[in-house]
Amino acid sequence: MSPNLYYFILLSVSIITAFIFIFLYKNRLRSLNNPAFIAPLILEAIDEAIIITNSIEKKFQTQLQEKTKKLADINNLI
Numbered sequence: 001m002s003p004n005l006y007y008f009i010l011l012s013v014s015i016i017t018a019f020i021f022i023f024l025y026k027n028r029l030r031s032l033n034n035p036a037f038i039a040p041l042i043l044e045a046i047d048e049a050i051i052i053t054n055s056i057e058k059k060f061q062t063q064l065q066e067k068t069k070k071l072a073d074i075n076n077l078i
Helices: 003-025 035-077
Strands: none
Touching: 003 035
């Protein structure tokens, strides 16, 4: 996976996850203007985004390895 695509997926997932965390926990927050309440949620969202992006990258790597193996098998038959 190209680095640009990797960082784009990471950024997209982290932003979406941050909004989900803020939406779910906004009833607990006393003030959305206070960054002391929001910062841990955003950091947690970024951690989750990294985990999700790493799993996506592993799937791409395994698919690439399978396709490479199939091509190598076809080349060996020829």
